[in-house]
Amino acid sequence: MRILKKIFLFLLLAIILFVVYLLINTFNFESKQLSVAPVPRIEMNPEAINNFKEALKIKTVSPENTADFDSLEFRKFNTFLKDTYPLADSLLEHKTFNSFSHLYKWEGADTSLKPIILMGHLDVVPVIEKNLSEWKVDPFAGILKNDTIWGRGAIDDKVGVIGILEAVELLVSQNYKPKRTMYFAFGHDEEIGGRLGAVTIAKYLKDQGITAEYILDEGGVVSDGLVPGMTKEVALIGVAEKGYLSLNLGVRIEGGHSSMPDKETSIDVMATAITRLKNNPLPSKITAPLKEFMAYIGPEMPFTNKVVFANKGVLSALLLSVYESSASGNAMIRTTTSPTIFNSGVKDNIIPLTASATVNFRILPETSTDDVIAHAKMVINDERISIEKGGFVSEPSKHSSPDSKQFKAINTTILQLFPEVVVSPYLVVGGTDARHYNEISDYIYRFSPIHLNKSNKKSFHGLNERLAVSDFYDSIGFYVQLIKNSN
Ligand SMILES: [Zn+2]
Known part of the structure; x- marks a missing residue:
């Protein structure tokens, strides 16, 4: 029993120290807002x-x-x-x-x-x-x-x-x-x-x-x-602004009649590739612009949020999961993956020969278009799919x-x-x-x-x-x- 009590006391002490650490960071989290005197409004040209x-x-x-x-x-x-x-x-x-x-x-x-x-x-x-x-x-x-x-x-x-x-x-x-x-x-x-x-x-x-x-x-x-x-x-x-890349994916597989479909058709293969890309997003990260955003707005926030932002180092996992939960938050912490075009098929009883799709990526600072292409190839992992860069590319x-x-x-x-x-x-x-x-x-x-x-x-x-x-x-x-x- 005494050993359990010791463990309990030790844990309690650790928690108290952790909370004290969080609070000290919070109280030291200083506002970055400037103090500036307002100027009078100017007279506008009525035209x-x-x-x-x-x-x-x-x-x-x-x-x-x-x-x-x-x-x-x-x-x-x-x-x-x-x-x-x-x-x-x-x-x-x-x-x-x-x-x-x-x-x-x-x-x-x-x-x-x-x-x-x-x-x-x-x-x-x-x-x-x-x-x-x-x-x-x-x-x-x-x-x-x-x-x-x-x-x-x-x-x-x-x-x-x-x-x-x-x-x-x-x-x-x-x-x-x-x-x-x-x-x-x-x-x-x-x-x-x-x-x-x-x-x-x-x-x-x-x-x-x-x-x-x-x-x-x-x-x-x-x-x-x-x-x-x-x-x-x-x-x-x-x-800073994110980079831009679209990848055009293509596949060509002998089609045939829809009454006797092969195990995999071009549509199946393309659908699997898109699903893999969506299920394996690029990693999340708190990059410099987001760190700075937190440093500026954190001190102006209500107490609970302020605690989290003041301790973004130790609480980064929590922060990332919060950001991940909304589309706009997710866009701040990772390179996003958006399938935007999907084409295949012309008639209800013909298995199409080809399928193509376009996936648009908005690339996080501190990464590059090459990183995204390497990631896409690794995740799709299917030789039958061709991958080509779209017309407009920006790091x-x-x-x-x-x-x-x-x-x-x-x-x-x-x-x-x-x-x-x-x-x-x-x-x-x-x-x-x-x-x-x-x-x-x-x-x-x-x-x-x-x-x-x-x-x-x-x-x-x-x-x-x-x-x-x-x-x-x-x-x-x-x-x-x-x-x-x-x-
Ligand atoms: Zn504009």
């Missing part, structure tokens, strides 16, 4: 909202099939920019790339300072014809109702392009002269990889020998209720530190305009044009000062894309302030 509406009316759609590219609409957008922002057009250096992508250069008084590049993209994803009846408004009419502006591109990403240009036009009209050179870069094919726009502009900047102080593109937002456990709004600044971006003065400049600007929010670094799970600028700067961040909540988060790339008018004005105010802060 700004109409300009935004006009921009949404132009169907700058990046189609799935390049043959459907409507150059007339993109030409309209060129004219719109020239007519709507005459000061930016005439007083700044304005270049176009592949006819429809734009780069403005606003030369600063002190050319020894590295320039800043603000980015956006003017193309939008298509509106699926058969879903049109589910739109509450015409997606290309630029409709304003109930303090909300509706239309394809309202969030992604005409608010960025128009927000930046309104800010620039306003500052130029006030005779503002920057000390530091500023570039404004707007691609016209971001939604299909950015080859003609961002890739070309980045190459031009590189050829000019330009390295940027920092680059800011879309990608992060102000989360309103989308970060679990946070009641406050969180401004998420993307410090995970490099990671930009949140401990830089460049991050601090963006962080400060956010708090000057939105004093109530918590600011945090974050991993962007989608793709942006910024990935093509890896060689132009070590400080690439992704943030738009617009609110995403449960109601509008699926609207961009989906149905009824819309943005609060206040978010549009906040965007202009944000870029004005950011430009002023950078000088």
Whole structure:
């Protein structure tokens, strides 16, 4: 009995020590939020909202099939920019790339300072014809109702392009002269990889020998209720983005008649391959951007969550299992596996000769497309299946530190305009044009000062894309302030 009692006492002591350890870490878990005085709101150009509406009316759609590219609409957008922002057009250096992508250069008084590049993209994803009846408004009419502006591109990403240009036009009209050179870069094919726009502009900047102080593109937002456990709004600044790879799988097996099927047909083999991929996901991991996210939002969380985040080292297994349980959480901790196309068969009584499928992977930082291909081959483990890379491939971006003065400049600007929010670094799970600028700067961040909540988060790339008018004005105010802060 005495030995049992000793074991019990020992265990109790171990538990108490562990709890004390967790609590000490929690109490030492210091807030990383800056203390910044808010700035007064600026007066807006009353025409700004109409300009935004006009921009949404132009169907700058990046189609799935390049043959459907409507150059007339993109030409309209060129004219719109020239007519709507005459000061930016005439007083700044304005270049176009592949006819429809734009780069403005606003030369600063002190050319020894590295320039800043603000980015956006003017193309939008298509509106699926058969879903049109589910739109509450015409997606290309630029409709304003109930303090909300509706239309394809309202969030992604005409608010960025128009927000930046309104800010620039306003500052130029006030005779503002920057000390530091500023570039404004707007691609016209971001939604299909950015080859003609961002890739070309980045190459031009590189050829000019330009390295940027920092680059800011879309990608992060102000989360309103989308970060679990946070009641406050969180401004998420993307410090890295995931890579992109699609694998095209194919198999060909002699078919035959469906009355006498062989043990395995091409459909069976392909279905097994897909099941294996889904059942064997790539490993989960807490990468640098997620560590930083936890370090920034953890101290602002309610006590229980704070304990977990403060002890992410010893509680990493618990954290990973929590993240794994939701689709958005899972996307933060691993390379995701999504079968997106599956094709086989033409008739109900014929066993098809071939089956093909496409699986899309979004690749976690600190891994590569080669790792994913090796994993897929190992898991599928079937010589009969051919595996080929899809057309657009992108490695995970490099990671930009949140401990830089460049991050601090963006962080400060956010708090000057939105004093109530918590600011945090974050991993962007989608793709942006910024990935093509890896060689132009070590400080690439992704943030738009617009609110995403449960109601509008699926609207961009989906149905009824819309943005609060206040978010549009906040965007202009944000870029004005950011430009002023950078000088
Ligand atoms: Zn976008």
